[in-house]
Amino acid sequence: MxxxxxxxxxxxxxxxxxxxxxxxxxxxxxxxxxxxxxxxxxxxxxxxxxxxxxxxxxxxxxxxxxxxxxxxxxxxxxxxxxxxxIHCKDTAAMDGVLFGYAINVSKCRGYRDCVHACVKENNLSRDTQYIRVLELDRDNMNLHDADHYYNSDTVPVAGKHYFPMQCMHCDNPPCVKACPVEATWTEPDGIVVVDYDWCIGCRYCMAACPYQARHFNWGYPKLPADEITTDTHYLGNRPRPRGVVEKCHFCVQRTREGRQPACQEACPSGARVFGNLLDPKSEIRYVLENKAVFRLKEDLGTEPKFWYFRDK
Amino acid sequence: MWVSFLLVFMIIGILVYFYQLSNGLVVTNMTNQVSWGFYISNFTFLVGVAAAAIMLAVPAYIFDRKDIKDVVLMGDTMAVTAVAMAIMFVVVDLGRPDRIWHLIPAIGKFHFPESLLAWDVVVLNGYILLNLAISSYILYQHYHGREPKRSRYFPIVLIAIFWAISIHTVTAFLYSSNSGRPMWNNAMLAPRFIASAFASGPAIMALGLQIIRGMTNYPVSQSVINHLAIVTSIALQVTLFFIGAEIFTEFYNEGEHAASARYLFLGLHGHTALTPWIWTAIALLLLAMTIFMIHRTRKNPVFMNIAFIFTVIGIWIEKGMGLVIPGFVPTPIGEIYEYAPSIAEIMITLGIWAFGLLFFTVMAKAALPIQCRYMQKNSDPPHPEACTAFKPD
Structure with a gap:
């Protein structure tokens, strides 16, 4: 850490x-x-x-x-x-918890249910999505060949596989280093958060992120009042101001209370494994110890806490 | 005429900026994919222009060249103007300019020394202060008809010379530190920045000094312009060599790291928005270099000034649209968004340029008469017609 x-x-x-x-x-x-x-x-x-x-x-x-x-x-x-x-809280990180995520690529069918659950749970502007699912040919792992805008009504497509991407919550996050005002940092439970009320909107963190995980509020967030999730967290899903950067925060408003992140809860195919990396009995630890896992752009030294693996 | 012309653009720029303030940066064409655009492009170019002031300061203060000493204050003024404009371009790019105080050490939370942007804040503000200190001290002394004390200003001049290199180096590091963006993440970037700055800066200075000479009786020796032409010529040769070295490395064994370079120079998957720009820039720079390298064309005032203009435009494209934008295309995960500035971005940019030109005009009008009076009294031998007065507007 x-x-x-x-x-x-x-x-x-x-x-x-x-x-x-x-x-x-x-x-x-x-x-x-x-x-x-x-x-x-x-x-x-x-x-x-x-x-x-x-x-x-x-x-x-x-x-x-x-x-x-x-x-x-x-x-x-x-x-x-x-x-x-709304209720806005600032639940602190739990002791002895370090969050990590793993995606079972064999199970992901590209439905994007995670994407939509995330938008709703996190009060995202309706033109912003924290999760991006990429569609690639089965024999191809090169992200540059991926289709970012495939039609999720007709998936899964034979011969394709799907890569959900979101903030990797790097252990060595280039975005945190880049910020000139320390408006983004790593919490003790490993979540990389943004103080939306401190960010000056220079967007240097967006240039620094190798995973395209950060999003800017170019205008006022388009948030329909009747769809607002009212249980919110200061560092998480509270309604955002204009002109600041935001990103996936592992559903801090849920996960710090022992609940699943919305994307994992929504996934119909069980492709998502989320948990405490410090708990030897957790499912994520089982995956890391027993599956051949890999991470994206490992050569950059960012040390993502976000893994991918296959069943077969 | 000139001033009111600039004022019109400035006022339009201010009005459009208020429009941007009330609607947000959504009025620009920037997106989450290309998250820096025209503003930061201009910022990058201007930092280079500011750094190049040392191409007058070094011969004037270190080698004591009399002809250059007569105009060196205009170089300092240009540096101050360029940095002021660069800072304005960053401010109009901010999503939350109301929170700019967060950058003030001790009151806000200044992420120094980790963040390269924090470094940029330090070096740019420091550079403006150093240049203001030098020029105001010298002008103050000249105003009172005294020779400035070398022991007073020389240490600051020395610091300012090294500081000038640092401003453009730090600005280059701002880009080259991003390991997720291969086009920038390249040790060549800082040398390329410095080389191109020493072409564009002296070219702008040469044009500006000739305009001052035409508009006033202020003595600008042709030898100064020739000096700047030679500096520009050498810097252009180095710049083009660096660009060539980079093209070779990107394309000989072309991998994914070359995607942005391919987008810039050749187009990527049918997207070619920047290709005409970069080849225009390279053509202009090659032409300018050729004009400067042939003695007869370099010494011809018409050709020489064409070459200066080509240099300025060429580097402006190469350091802006040719460097900042392609760094974002494709994104690190392969998405292509083609960016071109919106009308609002163009109007605000023009407003800042108009402010810069106006600022320089006002500073020059204040400084030159002081310089003139001093020269008339203290020149030995006296300047024959040493700037009796300004020509009427």
Whole structure:
């Protein structure tokens, strides 16, 4: 594991001074805002919320109290924007857990049920998909020859095989290194996450990712209000702002509570194996120990925690 | 006339930028496949132009060439202008410019030294400060009719010279560090960046100095222009050699790593949007190089200026559309999306160029009279008609 950096609430003095400074600044502006325009709508949210948004700290720098305020504000904004009551949590990583994924290529039939379950579960803009299933000739492993836009109503096609791809949650993630503001990092359970409220939208991480796993909100996410998943996580499926990067987060809102990721749950052919790499009795450990597994672009040294294998 | 012409483009650019701010980057033609486009292309080109200011600074400050010393401040001004424009191109490319304070060390969260983009922020801002320090000190002294103290400015000049190389090197590393994109992931990239910068930068400077000479009585010696022509000539030869070496390596045993190069130079699976651009660029650069290498054409003002213009356009294509875009095509997993800038991107880009030209004009108008007055008083022998005044507009 590269970085098991814990969320240290009491960091160095510099951090404290910075928070203090911003708090004062935010306090002054918020106070003047409430005095004059308590009910004013400013871009769909109150002026004090807008200021609080602007001065919001990096997720890992916030105190417990600041995080609570932030989560409440996120819920408030979702209600304003979509008229939906969401619950936004920030469940921390469990001890002794390191998530990994494996795909049984022999079983995948290319139905894309995982893709659609992911879109729904993760409140994705309807023009964005975290999972991409590639269709390739059976004797071909070269991704550059894959069909990304095959028709999933007529699968499986004889002589083809299917490769689902999503964020590989690399143990040595080039995207994390690239980010100029540390808006993306590896959590202690191995999930590479994005703080959507800290990302400046430079998209350098997208240039750095060798798996095309990162997606940008070019416009406002197209999210139908009546299809919103209301159980959300700060680092996961909460409604996203415009102009920031997002990606697969192994359904952090589910998996940190012991549930399956939506893609695995949706897969009709049992091709998906997800679990704790540190648990010797887990299915993923069985696969890694007993199957001939491989990873994509291993030569790049990114160390994906995402494997592929075949039955035969 | 000139200023109002620029102001029109600037205002259009600002208005279109507000349109982009209120709608998001969806008004550009960038996508998740080609996630950097025209803005970052122009940024890359301009960092090179800024770096090339040392082609005046080195002969002026290190080798004490009098003719170049007379115009070296214009080189510094051009460097400041180019970096300012480069920074603006990055800012208009940001999805969340309101969060730019996240980049400020101690207040935000600056990912230094891991992120190459953080390095770029450091070197570009440092370069602008160094150049401003040098030129404002020298101008201040000249304004008071004093000779600038060498011991005061020379150490900063030395740092600025090395710093200039660093800005374009870091910008090249920004690309070459991405192991997932074989076209960029190449040790040749930084040398290629430096070589092409030393062609495009001096070419722009030569054109700018001749325009200043035409518009004002400011003495720009032809020997300075000739010096810049020779620098451009050598840099072009090296640039074209580097491009050739890269083409050979990509195509002799062509593998998947050459997919972007194939897309750029020959087209990939019938997609050829960039092919005419890159061959235009190579043709322009070859023509310019030939003009510069033949003494009679290089010394002919018309041919020489054609060669300077060809160099600027050629490198602008090669460093922008010819380097940034094909790095994204095909994507690392083989998808092809053909990018061309949207109207909004073009208008904002023109706005930033207009701002740059206006900024340079204003700076030059402020600096040149100070320089003139100083020269009239302190030249030995005195400049015969040393810039009495600006010609009327």
């Amino acid at each position: 590269s970085s098991g950096r814990s969320r240290d609430k009491k960091s160095e003095n510099a951090d404290f001074a910075r928070r203090h400074f911003l708090k004062q600044l935010g306090g002054v502006t918020a106070a003047s805002a409430t005095a004059t325009t308590a009910h004013a709508a400013w871009g769909g949210s109150s002026l004090s919320d807008t200021f609080a948004d602007f001065f919001q700290q990096h997720y890992r720098e916030m105190s417990a109290e600041e995080i609570k305020d932030t989560l409440e504000r996120i819920e408030r904004k979702a209600r304003k924007r979509y008229g939906v009551d």
